Amino acid sequence: MRSINLHLKVLIIMLLLLGVSITAYQILGLGIPVTQDETDDLWSIDTKVTFTAIPHTPVKVQMFVPPLTQGYVSLNESFVSNNYGVSVNRVDGNRQLTWSARRAKGEQTLYYRLVMTKRFSNEKPSDEKGPVTRDPIQLPDGPERLAAESLIAPIRQHSADIETFISETIRRVNNTNDDNVKLLLGNDSSIGKKAQIVDLLVSMARVPLEKVHTLRLAANLQQNPELWLRSYNGKEWLYFNPETGERGLPNDRLIWWSGDTPLITVDGGRKPDVTFTFDSSQLNAIRLAQLTNSSIEAAFMDFSLYGLPLQTQQTYQTMIMIPIGVLVILILRNLIGLQTLGTFTPVLIALAFRETGLQWGIGLFTIITALGLSLRSYLEHLRLQMLPRLSVVLTFVVVMIAAISLLSHRLGFESGLSVALFPMVILTMTIERLSITWEERGANHALKVAIGTLFAGSLAYLLMKIPALVYFIFTFPATLLILVAFMLAMGRYRGYRLTELVRFKALLKDN
Structure with a gap:
């Protein structure tokens, strides 16, 4: 017995020291912030490429990736592919990623991931200079040339420099009521076509113009690359919205590539598709400055939960809080x-x-459990065996969930639709165990257990959703070792519980 007690004490001390040491090293050694105060954005961009490979044909996939010369700095850049060679090259001022394979078959999925921050980038915005003049685009004699010359004349009169010239050109090209614009656009009024006409008109004044394709830094937003135009005026790059002529690239835009070449080209495959997933997490702003300059601290991103794919991170943020809920139940029951x-x-x-x-959860739990208990009581009179009885109760729970979801939708309470996510098996077993408790210990005891379960679940929910606590546990998962040590220590607790002190209070008075 003494050896077991000694073994348990040593195990508790080891877990406690290990958890405290790892957490202290992350906080004091690596400087990872304890809270999310004074934070800055850390952007994670997942790019998913899918296509169908042509059998018995070499596959070559080329896709542009961000140049990272816009004041951003990369903390981690990774390429996920199976049996593909990977290379990154500079092509016409862009970075082009190439995946290649000798053979591929069926549906193919490739991933490109970039983790970056902007605030503490050591790289200044691109000082790369652009052309200040160009040759005009030649049009053959005909109505198109006449229309272009008719448009360029008033544009010259209403502009004073490159900036106003391009803005005025964009404004006039977007005026689709103009007959000259209609002629040049034809039946295509897309942004790409309008940008082409703007480029044509601007070239007639020998002003250089370049297409740039951007993405918005916004989490949980489905988006496609957005086209912008830019020109170099001899001192700086000027950016223009091709629909409004407004100057200045918004701060939430990330330039992905420039030029007329499409984002992705696939040789040896068909039906390519590219989807972007943006996620913004928060890290201490001062720490981000150090992470951008130290490969040791940057390794924290690779060997922590932050190195997982974005969807997996969201799952683990929920899973990693389960021990907190278990600890709450342990304290409520044992202490x-x-x-x-x-x-x-x-x-x-x-x-x-x-x-x-x-609120919805408590209401739905109460309604479904009460109705389920009523059905369970009725089935008891039929003297069914346990398995058929559980099957009937489970089916009833499913029907009740569907009915409540439909009713809440009709009444405009969309939150009620989430009841479908309630664990049906948990509700079924809860109803079964409560009914057994009712039979063995009486209705009062069953009601106490139900209220206790609901109270404990509610308290656990409130703690498990605290953002600061979720951040701390997710960032410092070694704290779970400390929780395990505490749980082991409570495993040998044999003292009175608070409720027992109340129950035996009269006895103490007599003594």
């Missing part, structure tokens, strides 16, 4: 004496509350 339906049922209910919200 306070609250009666619940086991340890994990309240935690699973708390996870369901993350989808429904606390």
Whole structure:
């Protein structure tokens, strides 16, 4: 017995020291912030490329990636592919990524990932100079040339420099009521066609113009590259919106590539498709400055949960909080004496509350459980075996979830649709166990257990959703070792619980 106690104490001390040491090293050694205060954006960009490979044909996929000469700095750039060679080259001022394979078959999926920040970039915005003059685009004699010359004359009169000349050109090309513009556009009024006409008119004044393709730094937004125009005036690059003529590239735009070449070209494949996923996380601003200059601290991004794919990170942010919920239930049961339906049922209910919200979750749990208990009581009179009885209750729970979702949708309560995410098996087993408790210990005890379970699940939910706590546990997962040490220590607790002190209060008075 003594050896077991010694073994347990040593195990608790080792876990405690290990958890504290790793967490302290991350905070004091690497300088990872404890809170999210004084933070700056850390952008993660996932680019997914899909296409269908042509059998028995070499595959070569070329895609432009950001040049990172716009005041941004890369913390991590990775390429995920299976049996593909990878290279990055400079092509006409752009960075072009090339995947290549001798053979490929069926649907292919490739990933490009970039983790970057802007505020502490050591690189200044691109000082690359552009051309200040160009040869005009030649048009053959005909109505198109006449229309272009008719448009360029008033543009010259209403402009004073390159900036105003291009803005005025864009404004006039977007006036589709002008007959000259209609003639030049033909039946195509797309942004790309308008940019082509602007380029034509601007070239007649020997003013250089370049197309740039940008993406917006916005999380959870489905988007395609957005076309902008730019020109070099001898001192700086001037950016223009091709639809409004407004000057100045917004701060939330990231230039992906420039020129007329398409984003992606696939040799040996067909139906290429590119999707972008942006996610913004927060790290301490001072620490970001150090991360951009130190490869040691930058390794934190590779060997932490932040190095996982974005969708996996979101899943782990939920999973990693489950021990917090278990700890809450452990304290409520072993120290306070609250009666619940086991340890994990309240935690699973708390996870369901993350989808429904606390008020809706409590209401839905109460309604479905009460109706399920009524059905379980009725089925008891039929003297069914346990498996058929559970099957009937589970089916009833599914029907109730569908009915409540439909009713809430009709009434305009869209939050009620989240009830479909409530674990049906958990509800079914909760109803079964509550009914057994009712039969064995009475209605009052069953009601206490149900209220205790609901209270414990609600408290666990409130703690598991605290942003500061989620950030801390996700950033410093070694703290879970400290929680395990505490749980092991509580495993040998044999003292009174708070509720027992209340129950035996009269006994103490007699003594």
